[in-house]
Amino acid sequence: MAQKEYDVIIVGGGPSGSSTAMFLKKNGIKNILLIDKAKFPRDKICGDAFSGKSVGIAKELGIIQDFEKVPHETVYGVLFSNPKGTQIEIPFPGADKKDNKAKPGFVVKRINGDNVIFQNAKKQVDTLEEFTVTDLITENNFVVGVKGKKMGSQEEVQLKAKVVVGADGTSSVVAQKLGIGTSPAEHQVIATRAYYQGVTGMTGNIELHFVDEIMPGYFWIFPLDNGMANVGLGLLTNEKQKRKIDLKKSQEEIITNNPLFKERFKNAKLDEQGIKIWTLPLGSYHRKNHGNGWILVGDAASLIDPFSGEGVGNAMTSGKFAGKHIAQAFKTNDFSEKMFDAYDKELWDTIGPELNTSYNLQKIGKIKWLLNLVIDKAATKKEVKEAISGMLANEKAKKDIISPLGLLKLILT
Numbered sequence: 443m444a445q446k447e448y449d450v451i452i453v454g455g456g457p458s459g460s461s462t463a464m465f466l467k468k469n470g471i472k473n474i475l476l477i478d479k480a481k482f483p484r485d486k487i488c489g490d491a492f493s494g495k496s497v498g499i500a501k502e503l504g505i506i507q508d509f510e511k512v513p514h515e516t517v518y519g520v521l522f523s524n525p526k527g528t529q530i531e532i533p534f535p536g537a538d539k540k541d542n543k544a545k546p547g548f549v550v551k552r553i554n555g556d557n558v559i560f561q562n563a564k565k566q567v568d569t570l571e572e573f574t575v576t577d578l579i580t581e582n583n584f585v586v587g588v589k590g591k592k593m594g595s596q597e598e599v600q601l602k603a604k605v606v607v608g609a610d611g612t613s614s615v616v617a618q619k620l621g622i623g624t625s626p627a628e629h630q631v632i633a634t635r636a637y638y639q640g641v642t643g644m645t646g647n648i649e650l651h652f653v654d655e656i657m658p659g660y661f662w663i664f665p666l667d668n669g670m671a672n673v674g675l676g677l678l679t680n681e682k683q684k685r686k687i688d689l690k691k692s693q694e695e696i697i698t699n700n701p702l703f704k705e706r707f708k709n710a711k712l713d714e715q716g717i718k719i720w721t722l723p724l725g726s727y728h729r730k731n732h733g734n735g736w737i738l739v740g741d742a743a744s745l746i747d748p749f750s751g752e753g754v755g756n757a758m759t760s761g762k763f764a765g766k767h768i769a770q771a772f773k774t775n776d777f778s779e780k781m782f783d784a785y786d787k788e789l790w791d792t793i794g795p796e797l798n799t800s801y802n803l804q805k806i807g808k809i810k811w812l813l814n815l816v817i818d819k820a821a822t823k824k825e826v827k828e829a830i831s832g833m834l835a836n837e838k839a840k841k842d843i844i845s846p847l848g849l850l851k852l853i854l855t
């Protein structure tokens with residue numbers, strides 16, 4: 443039985459869906475329904491790092507101050523190590539360990555961070571939690587709503603809207619029902635996540651370690667509040683398949699035997715959730731993200747940075763552009779694929795060059811001797827360290843560094 447009709451239905455209340463809801467509201471759309479199959483607060487397997495880009499969008503939405511109210515740890519830079527074990531500490535540009543308010547970035551458990559974003563959206567739009575979307579309603583080649591079930595009920599409910607936004611993550615039902623397959627294995631990372639209490643030697647940085655055991659992927663340690671750390675590793679799904687790597691075993695081996703970490707984890711305790719595994723759809727693959735009456739955002743649109751694995755910033759950025767272009771469509775009552783071409787264009791004009799550069803960096807990361815050389819150089823040469831610091835913050839510096847000449851300059855400095 444059909445129920446109330448909405449202007450926009452958003453499937454998924456994670457960072458992409460909740461941001462879409464708030465940006466739609468900012469752009470004047472009133473009749474919005476935000477659906478999630480979970481009840482918030484809910485967990486999401488993640489490294490929990492909230493980068494400068496995410497901080498920027500949270501400021502734009504006026505919700506950054508609410509992160510102060512939940513447990514989190516401010517981070518000031520990145521500690522890298524190469525397969526040889528050389529370590530370098532690269533501060534985020536503008537980071538100042540004495541100024542806690544500057545917040546260049548922070549690590550916040552997603553169960554808390556996503557709840558901040560969702561609860562802010564909930565103040566502004568209608569929400570429906572514990573409702574799983576199972577299918578789409580289509581009429582005359584346009585998506586005009588969703589079908590689904592409330593948790594614990596067998597009754598199918600139909601909800602109609604002029605536009606449906608798929609913000610339902612890696613295994614997006616919206617994308618599946620539209621016939622858009624998942625990203626190919628070479629454009630996906632498979633990764634672990636685990637919480638440990640009592641890892642020693644934390645430095646106020648997020649740590650990315652290119653260790654032999656998991657090359658060409660990396661092992662990370664991100665500091666959390668209260669002596670906790672988010673620990674995981676990830677590598678391209680096709681590499682995992684080729685090398686038949688058991689990710690959980692590799693993580694345990696690194697922690698127990700790698701000389702860089704065994705002392706640091708000697709008394710560390712894994713929490714009751716154990717080691718979890720999930721996939722990351724990468725933005726090295728430009729997935730179809732719009733059509734008649736529908737738009738995809740966040741992981742459903744495959745937007746994760748192929749080098750760093752960060753996806754929250756791009757998820758929120760896509761929510762911003764979806765909000766803008768859907769509101770534009772309401773002005774002319776045109777919800778066609780052609781109308782939403784502008785969403786795809788603005789999104790990819792904005793994040794495409796950066797994703798492309800990161801894809802090239804990912805390829806460099808596969809070459810062990812080059813990684814050893816660059817990180818060794820950065821450990822001894824201020825100029826190389828500064829170039830990498832600029833690269834973390836700035837698209838132009840990133841481009842310079844991965845051009846053949848830029849790379850040569852860096853190595854020969």
Ligand SMILES: Cc1cc2nc3c(=O)[nH]c(=O)nc-3n(C[C@H](O)[C@H](O)[C@H](O)COP(=O)(O)OP(=O)(O)OC[C@H]3O[C@@H](n4cnc5c(N)ncnc54)[C@H](O)[C@@H]3O)c2cc1C
Nearest residue numbers: 454456457458479488489490491575610611740741753754
């Ligand atoms: C191991 C790992 C580590 C990562 N580390 C980082 C990191 O440190 N920093 C970073 O920025 N990014 C990281 N990422 C990427 C980041 O987690 C994602 O890019 C981000 O969560 C995308 O947000 P989203 O809103 O698109 O999707 P999600 O956060 O996945 O939200 C999707 C929502 O949709 C809901 N949903 C799904 N299906 C349905 C349905 N059928 N009906 C109704 N609701 C539905 C889900 O319950 C969920 O709430 C990591 C990812 C992984 C796997």
